[in-house]
Amino acid sequence: MKIINTSKESIFDFLDMQREKVLTNNKNVENVVREILENVRKNKDKALKGYALKFDGTEEIKEYTGKDFKEAFTSLDEEFKDVLIKATERISAFHNEQIQKGIKITDEGSELGQIIRPLKRVGLYVPGGTASYPSSVLMNAIPAKIAGVEEIVIITPPSKNGVNLDILAAAYIAGVNSLYTVGGAHGIAALAYGTETIRKVDKIVGPGNIYVATAKKLVYGTCDIDMIAGPSEITIIADNKGRERFIAADLISQAEHDKLASAILVTDSEAVAKRTLEELKNQLSRLERAEITSKALEEYGVIIITKDIEESIEIANYISPEHLEIMVEKPEVILERIYNAGSVFLGEYTPEPIGDYIAGSNHVLPTGGSARFFSPLSVESFTKKMQYISYSKSKFIEDSKSVIIFAEREGLTGHANSIRVRLE
Incomplete structure (x- = not known):
């Protein structure tokens, strides 16, 4: 698992490259799938x-x-x-x-x-x-x-x-x-x-x-x-009080999903970063899905050491992760500064699996940075909105001139005529 210190390397270029690596795995898949879809559609x-x-x-x-x-x-x-x-x-x-x-x-x-x-x-x-x-x-x-x-x-x-x-x-x-x-x-x-x-x-x-x-x-x-879901992701913001056993366990909890899964720790504590790296090795040695998890951590895992909590927040918002854990002294204060995440887990006793299974919030979440503009699955996801308009004759007459002016301004004389025939 790679360690990057933001004082020495450009983290945003690295994160973009990581995301691009996942996308390159899609090569040739689209052509194969398109053929399958067309065949089923026809036959x-x-x-x-x-x-x-x-x-x-x-x-x-x-x-x-x-x-x-x-x-x-x-x-x-x-x-x-x-x-x-x-x-x-x-x-x-x-x-x-x-x-x-x-x-x-x-x-x-x-x-x-x-x-x-x-x-x-x-x-x-x-x-x-x-x-x-x-x-x-x-x-x-x-x-x-x-x-x-x-x-x-x-x-x-x-x-x-x-x-x-x-x-x-x-x-x-x-x-x-x-x-x-x-x-x-x-x-x-x-x-x-x-x-x-x-x-x-x-x-x-x-x-x-x-x-x-x-x-x-x-x-x-x-x-x-619902959304175009990619491999699972977790980002953890931790300060100098972050417990490496908890952090490592939570990084592993997502990395075990898939060899393409992303697991990122963002911390302003170099000591926490180093302790977490050692703890990952300890926990991986006891894991059933160690091969998949190790591959994911090797390819898409990273520990980012920042200069302060402000930079940690900036990086987390840039990543826009599916799951964001905040393991700091006052996580609710950090939450107010988070704009891009599928689901946020506050405090060291709110690990991501709590949201996966039992808390009640939805675990179908945007991935691949799409938390910038997508939302978790919800009741609204299964509804649509339909508008209706009802005008009386007097209200129609009141607004008719405005509609005619607007329609003719746009060169849509048929629209204007739809109003005029009702005025004759």
């Missing part, structure tokens, strides 16, 4: 099942519904069942506070309004592979349900032993309608364009590998997406 189930056989090992796409979800939930051990219920209650409580109301403005003879409508049908991608992520089901499906989405559909790659029971159980408690065993870019294509087996959706949400992320990017416009 529907025939193409979908062909890719399923090629990438998933079977052309059979199974559907699971409410009965299957309930059976899975019932079969859970009581300990994990209680955890799922607790997480669901916390996530629901947080997201219920996000419900928005429409607006209405009345004037003599006119009324303007904005109505908030839920999306009708949403698709949720749940990654497969060696790990299962029931937390992702909760974080994506619960806000959609609270928003009023009528139909929530999951797609997830099949496995030899069928769909993980934890995923099915989470689907039950989160109110998911159905689940299909198909993954990858071809699964995203099915959600976006529709096939004989899977009807198209209004929006696709959920994490996935580079092929899934690229597919979501390319289908945007045909349907909506």
